[in-house]
Amino acid sequence: MDFLAKLEELRYRSAYFLWVGVFFIGVIAIIGTLYYATAKIDYVWHWYDVPKYFINQARIDITADIEGVVESVTGKGRDAVVIVKGDDGSESYPMNKAEEIWVNKGDLVSPGKTLGIYHKWQPGILLQGMWLTLKVSMYAIVFGILIGMLGGIARISKNPALKWSAITYVEIVRGSPLLVQIFIWYFVLATLVNQLLMRYGFSEIDALYYGVAALATFTGAYVTEIVRAGIQSIHRGQTEAARSLGMTGPQAMLYIILPQAMRRILPPLAGQFISLIKDSSLLGMIAIRELTKATREAITISLSPYEFWFTCAILYLVLTFTLSMVVQYMERKMAIQ
């Protein structure tokens, strides 16, 4: 009896591992096919080009500010100081970072002349672009949630001004291309706002923030519908119970409906934000150097399109997958017991 049970257990487990095996064979087959296909293309791969677009060493010049003669070069290595004597007095330049000193005593220098150089690690264009994509997306998500919450509540309001505004907003924004919306934000609204700001002596707002605004309003429209569906999925009895205890409408919404709706909203919200991260690639069109634009620039310099587009895709995947994991974690935390 015990033996039979064990046999059954073994059969069950071996079937399980068989299907795990099938999954991995499938994955390997797809990767293999992709690799084979790329090998067939008449293309010279330059993968070694890619890392320097993530991080690279830049040469930094220490330059003179005045015209004059090098009066002295004292000290060695890190302690070196170059003193330049000009017509209006002398200036000293500490060479504490310099790896090489390019001047000697008695040399003539003019402003901009390199006295010494050193190298510094700096993030490459891809890393900068990824950071900007992350930043833009996070801003847009935060504002998108705010807009969506208000929109969702307005959408189910009995007040026609609120309700119809919400419907109009959702239908127009959801139904028109994001690219056009970005153009309208940047070329129409931004021009107007910046002109007004200039007239009253304020500084202009950077294109980045119009890009964030475009993404936030776009996402907000989708979030509005998600929030509405979430709120409406909560049984009417919950509102009635809250109201019967004397809570006002907003109190019932805040304490009873929204916390419950949040749980149901989270999964579709995650999908929406993953879309948003990818949609942010359109911001390149208004000269915001996010990941896609950075990739295009890297390709222009390196002339290696395939490597960089693949890299670009993987970087987006890193961002979206991280977001997925965060949301899944939140879902687990919010689940009832």
Next chain:
Amino acid sequence: MIEVTDVHKTFFVPHKVKALVGVSTRIAAGEVVVVIGPSGSGKSTFLRCLNHLEAADSGHILIDGIDILDRKTNINKVRAEVGMVFQSFNLFPHKTVLENITLAQKVVRKRSTAAALEKADYLLKKVGIHDKANAYPDNLSGGQQQRVAIARALAMDPKVMLFDEPTSALDPEMIGEVLDVMKTLAQEGMTMVVVTHEMGFAREVADRVIFMDEGAIVEVGTPEHFFKNPTHDRTKLFLSQIL
């Protein structure tokens, strides 16, 4: 305590139904009134009109002298004085039993956390589920949930308690525990309006029984009068079907 005068209510969704046609009655403080009637007779609508979960179309409903159909009335204030217990409990599933009972005390009555907890503690002992204070509603049986719902309503120190078929969604073996709590309440002098099919409860606890049919009050009387010699044919028919 409650004065209802010529109340009408018509529903248009999903189709036109005259739910209440000229209902008038008075319920005195401390009275226990049981409302019975066939399904669709308007008894639940009547009850829900009493705390304005349904807005009556016309007539007057006075709760403790305040006309709740008057637009100037702050309905939230009135509702805090009128506790309601639902057929489907409607506990807040994202909150523990204790939080269910303390939330409205804090938000509506502006009580301190300590005061709200003390009250909840007392009420949970009263309804006999003190050991489940930190459980979530989904982990309780139906009878336990309904008793929490009663405690939640009582926590507001209401002057009136409305019960909308409180035992209809319960398994038979749990009906007793809920009715016991309600009986205790009645003995303590709580004003209660109870819509129910529990004739035993009506006979034993009610001061008055109201029989409704087709949106109107057909017959009113003491339980004795009601169950021994009802006057109207419709009442007789209903009682013969149900008893």
